[in-house]
Amino acid sequence: MNRSYLFIPGDVPRMLQMLDVFDADAVIIDFEDAVALNQKDEARFLTRNFIQTHPPKAIEVYIRINHIIDDPKETMKDLEMIIDLPISGIVAPKINRLSLAKLDRYFEEKTSPLKIIGLVETPDVFFDLMTLAQHPRIQGLMLGAEDLTRIMNIERNLTGDNILWARSSIVYAMHSVSKEAIDTPYTVIHDHQGLAKDATIAANLGFTGKAVIHPNHVEGVHLAFTPTEHQILTAKKIVEYAKKNQSIRFNLDGKMVDKPIIDKAHALLEKYAKNGDKS
Amino acid sequence: MIIVGTLESSDCLITIIPAETLIIEVDSIVYDAFGQQICHVIKHTLAKANITKAHIICQDKGALDYTIKARLETAIARYQEEGF
Numbered sequence: 001m002n003r004s005y006l007f008i009p010g011d012v013p014r015m016l017q018m019l020d021v022f023d024a025d026a027v028i029i030d031f032e033d034a035v036a037l038n039q040k041d042e043a044r045f046l047t048r049n050f051i052q053t054h055p056p057k058a059i060e061v062y063i064r065i066n067h068i069i070d071d072p073k074e075t076m077k078d079l080e081m082i083i084d085l086p087i088s089g090i091v092a093p094k095i096n097r098l099s100l101a102k103l104d105r106y107f108e109e110k111t112s113p114l115k116i117i118g119l120v121e122t123p124d125v126f127f128d129l130m131t132l133a134q135h136p137r138i139q140g141l142m143l144g145a146e147d148l149t150r151i152m153n154i155e156r157n158l159t160g161d162n163i164l165w166a167r168s169s170i171v172y173a174m175h176s177v178s179k180e181a182i183d184t185p186y187t188v189i190h191d192h193q194g195l196a197k198d199a200t201i202a203a204n205l206g207f208t209g210k211a212v213i214h215p216n217h218v219e220g221v222h223l224a225f226t227p228t229e230h231q232i233l234t235a236k237k238i239v240e241y242a243k244k245n246q247s248i249r250f251n252l253d254g255k256m257v258d259k260p261i262i263d264k265a266h267a268l269l270e271k272y273a274k275n276g277d278k279s
Numbered sequence: 280m281i282i283v284g285t286l287e288s289s290d291c292l293i294t295i296i297p298a299e300t301l302i303i304e305v306d307s308i309v310y311d312a313f314g315q316q317i318c319h320v321i322k323h324t325l326a327k328a329n330i331t332k333a334h335i336i337c338q339d340k341g342a343l344d345y346t347i348k349a350r351l352e353t354a355i356a357r358y359q360e361e362g363f
Contacts, residue, residue, distance in 0.1 A: 012287075012290075013289045013290050013342060013343070013346045014287070014288055014289040014290070017289060017343070041353050041356060041357070042283060042284070042349075042350070042353050045349040045350070045352045045353040045356075046345075046346065046349040046350070046353075048349070049345040049346070049348050049349040049352070050345050050346075050349070052345070053344070053345040054345070
């Protein structure tokens with residue numbers, strides 16, 4: 001599971017060439033919102049040639065395609081240009097049952113293993129999250145709060161309290177199938193304090209990672225999604241004590257520890273070991 | 280006339296103008312070191328698309344080979360779409 005998904009416009013060579021130097025766990029090359037309508041073909045040709053000559057090695061690469069229902073012509077051109085590239089998957093905007101079925105059918109016909117990260121950005125889809133989450137093609141769901149709040153005609157505030165239900169719905173759906181729940185990006189580029197707060201809220205809610213729209217946000221997101229030194233030491237202490245005493249219920253430094261807490265400590269150390277490899 | 284790309288760093292601007300013969304013009308900030316290589320990429324890409332008659336102008340700002348190829352492929356696709 002990736003802590004950060006960094007968006008990079010597909011039509012800018014100097015950004016593509018730097019995609020693996022920003023330290024993000026994964027990047028999303030954008031063909032959709034970041035690319036002007038008359039430059040979609042430029043993004044497709046540029047990205048295809050870039051990935052063919054620089055196949056991704058230490059980073060997962062995804063491509064956000066256009067919307068298969070709203071813009072089938074552009075989207076089919078996107079798919080034809082990326083279907084045989086060595087990427088991890090695609091990010092599908094405004095995911096719903098119909099768009100997922102169409103994309104899945106296309107990949108099945110091409111016997112493609114590409115995975116889909118669905119962007120959840122319309123109100124109706126929240127009542128269908130479990131169906132989407134369980135689909136084998138779905139690797140994760142990502143909240144797209146900008147479009148969602150625009151459609152609902154509400155302001156996006158910095159505390160995120162008006163998207164709390166949306167965030168939690170995605171988290172619960174994805175945890176129930178052990179897949180990735182990816183939070184919406186923080187959009188104020190130079191507000192690192194706000195980013196830290198927003199990413200910490202997301203991590204505490206149970207998101208597994210967060211979308212990032214500026215390279216400067218990668219470090220802040222990783223900090224929020226990586227266990228602290230204190231958390232790691234406590235987890236190690238719990239695991240060691242349980243192992244040494246062959247006990248699943250004990251008092252450690254005045255705190256009652258039982259099986260769920262021991263399991264949680266194991267999970268935290270596993271997560272740390274995995275992310276440690278990436279950082 | 281078709282124009283693709285930008286004059287930003289690491290990019291190039293490709294212009295295709297209909298012509299009776301094949302003319303290739305390259306203006307690059309790194310022409311002394313890479314001019315021949317840029318011409319080679321352009322000729323190879325044109326040959327692959329069976330383009331034998333056109334005036335190609337490449338204004339290069341330090342683009343790598345893949346960028347020159349991609350910009351030219353885009354320009355060729357638009358050029359052919361317009362029926363040249």
